[in-house]
Each structure stands twice: as structure tokens, then as C-alpha cells.
Amino acid sequence: MLLRTSPTSPFVRKVRLAADWLNIPLELKPADTADSSDSLRLENPLGKVPVLITDDGETCFDSRVILAHLDQVAGGGRILPADPKARLAAMRLEALADGLMDAGILVLYETRFRPEDRHEPRWLDHQKGKMDRAVDALEHNPPRADDMTVGTIAVACALGFLDFRFGGRWRESHPRLAAFQDAFAARCPAFADTAPRA
């Protein structure tokens, strides 16, 4: 299977971590989300990475759908628990971490797509509020690194994204989450291998 990637996308990183954990080989093909001639927009009308292209040519996005698909390819119940209660908890955790990344990306895009004198402070504060509340909620109820699920994979990627794009300021004030990230990195060697690079 082929994965359309970007070296800095935390959502792509989710897929790469899941595939590595499940021993599913993926061929990586970088995409340029800003280039209208890149086939990415045909593969995903939203023009976003990641996109998975299966061996029979089917395109699959977004990262949540891809992780669920990879779990199924691996036999099911591996990173998406079969037990309904555990499954819901893992999916909810994934949604929280994805939402944290979405808000961070909106903050980044505001600064990338608009000149500084047109940044909208109310919008930036609105998104930053979501990020702060998500990190605080995770600190209050930290995930367990020995539980490898769509949720813990997404949280690890969200924290890696904060480290990369927002200077890792969350660490000092969120010690339980920092301990989770360290334990996750120790358990999952692909976490270091997929660290974002500019």
C-alpha cells in the first residue's frame, strides 16, 4: 500500500506509527498540499495528507479511517479494541488528540496564510483555548503507554506536534503527560524514527 505523506504532518505520523506497530509495510510518497497539479487532490478532494492507496487502487482518508482500516487488515482488535467500552474510550481519546492537532494547525495556517498585521487575535485565542483545554484534560486523565490503541497513538503524535511547532511548552506544566510520552517513545521505536523534520 502507498501512503501520501508530508514529513511534518502529525496525522501522517499516526498512520506510520500504526502501520509499524501492526507490521504493515507502506510505501511513502511525499505530496505537496500547496501544488494544485499534485495528484493528491484527485486522491482526496480535500487536498490533505495522509491518504492511503490500497493495493487494489482504493483511496482511503482521513487518518482515523486509515487507522481503522489498518487495524482490520491486521486482523482486527489490535489498535481498535473489540470490546465496545474499550473501543469507545480509544476512539474518544483519538478524537480529542485529533482535535488538539486540528486547532494547532488552524493556528499555524493563520500565521502561514495571512500577513502578520491581519492575524485575528480572537480566532487565534479561540483555537489556543481548545489546545489548552485538551492538554489539561489529558493531564487530568493521562493515557497509558502500555495500551497501544488509536487513542494513545494519536495522543503521542499530538504531543510530538506541540513539541515541534509550539516549542514543547506543555511539558513542564503537564508532568503526567510528559511521563506518558516518554514511556510511549520507549515502547514504540517508530516514534523516534518518524519525528517531524522541517
Ligand SMILES: N[C@@H](CCC(=O)N[C@@H](CS)C(=O)NCC(=O)O)C(=O)O
Ligand atoms: N482530519 C484529517 C486532518 C489532516 C490534515 O489536516 N492534514 C494537513 C497536514 S497536517 C494537510 O494536509 N493540510 C493541507 C490543507 O489543509 O490544505 C486527518 O485526520 O487525516
